[in-house]
Amino acid sequence: MCLAIPARVVEIKENDQAIVDLGGVRKDVSLALVEGVVVGDYVIVHVGYALTLLDPEEAEKTLALMAEAGVLA
Amino acid sequence: MNLEGRIDIHLQRHGDAPTMVAIHSTRPQLAQKLLAGRTPEEAAHLAGLIFSLCGKAQRVATDTACEAARGIFPDAATSRARASAVLLELAQEHAWRLLLDWPQQQGLPPDQASQLRLRQSAADPARFAETLDALLLTTLLGEPADAWLARDLAGFDAWRQAGGTATARLFAGLGEGADSGISEVDLLPPLGNLEAGEARELARRALETPAFCGQPMWHDAPAETGALARMSEQPLLAAWIKQRGRGAGARLLARLLELAELPKRLAALCSAGGAAGATWVRAWSLGDNTGLAGVETSRGLLLHVVRLLDGKVAEYRIVAPTEWNFHPAGPLFLALSGLAAGGDLAARARLVAQSLDPCVAFAIELSEAR
Numbered sequence: 116m117c118l119a120i121p122a123r124v125v126e127i128k129e130n131d132q133a134i135v136d137l138g139g140v141r142k143d144v145s146l147a148l149v150e151g152v153v154v155g156d157y158v159i160v161h162v163g164y165a166l167t168l169l170d171p172e173e174a175e176k177t178l179a180l181m182a183e184a185g186v187l188a
Numbered sequence: 189m190n191l192e193g194r195i196d197i198h199l200q201r202h203g204d205a206p207t208m209v210a211i212h213s214t215r216p217q218l219a220q221k222l223l224a225g226r227t228p229e230e231a232a233h234l235a236g237l238i239f240s241l242c243g244k245a246q247r248v249a250t251d252t253a254c255e256a257a258r259g260i261f262p263d264a265a266t267s268r269a270r271a272s273a274v275l276l277e278l279a280q281e282h283a284w285r286l287l288l289d290w291p292q293q294q295g296l297p298p299d300q301a302s303q304l305r306l307r308q309s310a311a312d313p314a315r316f317a318e319t320l321d322a323l324l325l326t327t328l329l330g331e332p333a334d335a336w337l338a339r340d341l342a343g344f345d346a347w348r349q350a351g352g353t354a355t356a357r358l359f360a361g362l363g364e365g366a367d368s369g370i371s372e373v374d375l376l377p378p379l380g381n382l383e384a385g386e387a388r389e390l391a392r393r394a395l396e397t398p399a400f401c402g403q404p405m406w407h408d409a410p411a412e413t414g415a416l417a418r419m420s421e422q423p424l425l426a427a428w429i430k431q432r433g434r435g436a437g438a439r440l441l442a443r444l445l446e447l448a449e450l451p452k453r454l455a456a457l458c459s460a461g462g463a464a465g466a467t468w469v470r471a472w473s474l475g476d477n478t479g480l481a482g483v484e485t486s487r488g489l490l491l492h493v494v495r496l497l498d499g500k501v502a503e504y505r506i507v508a509p510t511e512w513n514f515h516p517a518g519p520l521f522l523a524l525s526g527l528a529a530g531g532d533l534a535a536r537a538r539l540v541a542q543s544l545d546p547c548v549a550f551a552i553e554l555s556e557a558r
Binding site: 119 | 192218221222234237238239240241243288289300303304307308549
């Protein structure tokens with residue numbers, strides 16, 4: 116993915132797999148490339164992998180900015 | 189939900205050969221919408237936040253373009269720090285293609301552990317260079333990077349046929365014949381060779397015609413950018429292109445060659461001063477509070493053009509590499525149009541599209557010619 120839309124981790128499963136909520140849509144992602152993720156964290160997702168772990172406050176700000184700019188509905 | 193757009197590729201086929209290719213991108217042009225009215229500092233922060241794959245490059249481009257608009261150019265230490273941030277990001281993207289995407293595409297296990305080690309060392313350029321060097325030695329090349337880089341085409345073929353690493357075996361799978369997905373469009377010049385007049389012309393067209401950013405042209409024709417464009421004169425790659433053509437194999441080889449050279453380039457950047465950075469990040473002051481920045485990223489040349497008014501962004505344009513390589517009449521179009529008959533067409537088209545590496549998802553739709 117090109118845009119760094121913060122996704123919230125809603126469920127952690129076996130084998131480094133997790134479910135994230137990305138703008139209201141649930142997606143399966145791998146946590147193999149990030150460390151120390153827990154449910155409720157915000158991550159950036161790229162082709163099935165969670166990448167960067169975000170500061171929650173920063174993630175909320177980013178989401179608000181994206182909404183303001185019309186990137187998020 | 190499709191916020192960031194995607195690239196739809198439609199192939200009409202007769203048997204297992206394409207008879208018609210259409211490429212349609214829905215990537216939004218967000219720069220003006222997101223950055224207008226911001227101060228340069230806010231704009232740079234936002235650019236770094238909003239773009240996930242090339243956040244470092246976007247942030248560096250925004251900083252550099254806004255400074256150039258004000259007639260300011262960075263000192264040597266800042267230039268080095270920016271070039272190094274850009275290179276670290278580029279290396280991780282190249283590694284992603286080689287360690288994760290390509291194996292997965294061929295039904296092989298991705299090497300997530302190696303990719304994670306690279307990511308973990310990215311806070312420190314010297315440690316990153318060491319980690320990458322070790323990764324090249326043990327996992328990608330199976331021999332010291334210097335020795336591998338000295339191989340000629342016969343030596344490279346021997347390396348891939350010996351199959352000592354998963355990467356070598358993937359290259360062996362490309363076969364001995366002509367490359368697949370050949371495109372003969374012009375290559376964009378590497379940033380270091382871009383002439384001031386040409387840079388100015390790209391900026392002018394981006395500012396005057398926002399649609400240019402979605403379908404950019406080089407001397408009125410589509411062009412290809414990326415590792416291949418930067419590395420096309422490297423002897424091994426030049427020999428591959430001469431003998432087999434400039435296709436998917438050449439693009440993948442260019443990426444591995446560039447990655448193999450990176451530990452040395454990073455070291456040179458740390459020791460040589462600002463000049464070495466001009467290969468990766470450059471800026472031009474265009475007058476009228478307008479600045480242009482160019483940054484070389486994994487996928488190719490990224491251009492930012494900004495015009496400031498009263499200290500804030502009045503106009504902002506981004507010309508990103510995906511728009512060059514996935515232009516409806518550009519490199520991908522020619523590469524797919526020229527695919528020979530034989531084999532699984534969808535799989536071959538996927539490999540070609542992946543070799544051009546779009547920064548958003550792509551889908552290939554096949555239909556039968558009537």
